[in-house]
Amino acid sequence: MNVEELVRDALREQAEEQPSTGPGFADRVLAVRRRRRTRGLVCAAAATAAVVGVAVAVPLLDSGKADVRPADVVQKDGINAHPDQSPPRELISAGDTALAAYYIPRTVKHSAVSAERVRDYWLLNPRTGKYAKTAEWSYVAVAPGLRTAAVLERNLPASRIGLLDLATGEVERWIPVEHKVAGLSFSRDGLKLVATTYGGNPDELVKTEGSDGWDQKQPSTRTGFYVLDVASGKGSWSEVKSAADPNDPEGAFLNARQDFAPTPDGRYVWAGTPMGDIGKQFYDLGGAEVSVPENLKHLVWWVEAGLSPSGGLVAGDFAGQKWKTSSWVVDARTGRRTEVRGQQLLAWAGEKSLVAWDMVPGDNNEFHQRLVLVTVGSDRTVPLSGVRGGNDGAGGRWEPVFAER
DSSP: HHHHHHHHHHHHHHHHHHHOOOOHHHHHHHHHHHHHHHHHHOOOOHHHHHHOOOOOBBBBTOOBBBSSSSSGGTTTTSBOTTOOSSSSSOOOOEEEEEEEEEEEEEEEEEESSSEEEEEEEEEEETTTTTEESSSEEEEEOOTTTSSSSEEEEEEEEEEEEEEETTTTTTTEEEEEEEEEEEEEEOOSSSSSEEEESSSSOEEEEEOOOOSSSSSESSSSOOOEEEEETTOOOOEEEEEEEOOOOOOOOTOOOOOOOOOEOOOOOOSSEEEESSSSSSEEEEETTTTEEEOOGGGGTTTOOOOOOOOOOOOEEEEEEEOOOGGEEEEEEEETTTEEEEEEOOEEEEEEESSSEEEEEEEEEEEGGGGEEEEEETTTTTEEEESSSOOOTTTTTTTTOOOEEEEEE
């Protein structure tokens, strides 16, 4: 049985198990359409039309119906999978989300005791549906709609933010900032951009005496965050102070890079903290610290998928001893946990489906990761990419960047 037949069978089995859309589906669709009309960030139809590879008749996520359109016109509710590609060369997408970019980290040595963790990016061109390498940017965040990316130049922290047209590869506008920036994150509606400010490069590495490897430089130089209006480039900066003494167990010790991001509803800005029982801090848009919102109390800062589209579910950590194959999905209101396939939950593809890293066995009893689509309430997975190699493996240790389409 070849790869296309395997994927087709997996998709058919998954379609049979899909739940109904549930109450409020029409309202959610209308809300998404209104939000996207406002922000004007629409994914070019050519992006999906140009994709070739494993794009077969697929289930509509959360619908229980089969999509019988021809393979070359699979649109937003379909799946574009390339289980023979790692790193991917052509568009990978599922439901509401797409692999908008990926990067491969590398260590650049500056001296015997200092180095820097550098990202080499491959960005999706929405016209061609292919990923292309760029050497210009140190940090990239892609806006919903897959049309625009916010970028930072190579030397971090940066004194300006670029708004990049992904189709042309040209920066359409620069936003200058007084406080230098090293991290970026778009709001879910694409209208706001949260930029994390640092006094030094958060990706700087040091080698301590007696150590064979590189460590993060401490203490963290994080200073605060901007909340910027994407259309005008205007916004405000908020200072966030912290006691970053790694020798003080009671202090608010931070990772060298601990970026801020907007909450899904756009009302707050938040970041994780490795210290303390709560593990996260929230601020209003004016910079005042606030209590953890009730619907966000189960967020885990190192789990990228976060809150589901409706806000009813939260992507959780790996599930106990089964860390190689499963994770938790948590009810945002009750805290009730449901086990789902996938070692690491990366992005929501629908209200009941996610893109995740899954572990697959390799040679010599080793396990490797590949991108898969998983569904809450099902053990089935749909392979989306090939297996990811190690740091020097044939597949490269590439890291995905997702955006809503």
